[in-house]
Amino acid sequence: AQTVTQSQPEMSVQEAETVTLSCTYDTSENNYYLFWYKQPPSRQMILVIRQEAYKQQNATENRFSVNFQKAAKSFSLKISDSQLGDTAMYFCAFMKLPTNAGKSTFGDGTTLTVKP
Amino acid sequence: DAEITQSPRHKITETGRQVTLACHQTWNHNNMFWYRQDLGHGLRLIHYSYGVQDTNKGEVSDGYSVSRSNTEDLPLTLESAASSQTSVYFCASSSRGFPSYNEQFFGPGTRLTVL
Numbered sequence: 245a246q247t248v249t250q251s252q253p254e255m256s257v258q259e260a261e262t263v264t265l266s267c268t269y270d271t272s273e274n275n276y277y278l279f280w281y282k283q284p285p286s287r288q289m290i291l292v293i294r295q296e297a298y299k300q301q302n303a304t305e306n307r308f309s310v311n312f313q314k315a316a317k318s319f320s321l322k323i324s325d326s327q328l329g330d331t332a333m334y335f336c337a338f339m340k341l342p343t344n345a346g347k348s349t350f351g352d353g354t355t356l357t358v359k360p
Numbered sequence: 361d362a363e364i365t366q367s368p369r370h371k372i373t374e375t376g377r378q379v380t381l382a383c384h385q386t387w388n389h390n391n392m393f394w395y396r397q398d399l400g401h402g403l404r405l406i407h408y409s410y411g412v413q414d415t416n417k418g419e420v421s422d423g424y425s426v427s428r429s430n431t432e433d434l435p436l437t438l439e440s441a442a443s444s445q446t447s448v449y450f451c452a453s454s455s456r457g458f459p460s461y462n463e464q465f466f467g468p469g470t471r472l473t474v475l
Contacts, residue, residue: 248402277462289450289466335402339462347393347418348464350402 250351267336366467383451392434
């Protein structure tokens with residue numbers, strides 16, 4: 245079974261600064277997806293960024309980027325130019341392909357607070 | 361716009377009662393999931409479905425059941441509610457293909473309290 249570990253239960257950052265959230269995972273699979281989801285205080289969870297394991301290039305979405313280290317089984321999220329609206333709980337998730345399409349294993353989350 | 365909705369948003373019930381939480385999606389996704397989220401934990405998978413008439417147990421399925429009679433709905437039933445089932449429940453849906461590529465779309469959640 246896969247496990248996902250987020251070692252930072254809580255983090256804070258000053259507005260406009262950069263913060264990195266850590267995620268490690270344990271798997272023997274070679275073909276999988278990794279995700280970062282954001283859950284704001286309103287609770288609706290949304291996708292932040294996605295990385296396919298076969299792609300060596302790190303995914304980027306505007307101010308959000310990942311550092312994907314496949315050999316080290318590490319998948320960190322970097323948020324640049326942090327904004328107050330980035331305050332949320334962030335979950336790292338792993339999904340094996342192809343037989344478990346859509347079924348994800350989630351980490352316990354990191355609560356990020358962006359301070360003005 | 362397509363969406364995924366859950367009802368009720370809040371529910372208080374008593375130990376031993378049967379409770380059903382509704383989930384409805386208009387994304388036309390084949391895959392649907394139920395998770396529970398407890399303080400200090402991430403989302404844990406309860407049940408999931410890859411299509412009509414298909415249901416599968418997740419890692420914390422004891423005391424829960426689901427049925428899938430159409431594409432849009434996956435109701436979650438607590439057979440005999442227990443205090444340990446007090447939690448926030450999230451429904452999600454996904455599709456394997458373009459353009460979402462397995463991204464999960466989540467409902468707003470249902471906060472269930474079992475007294």
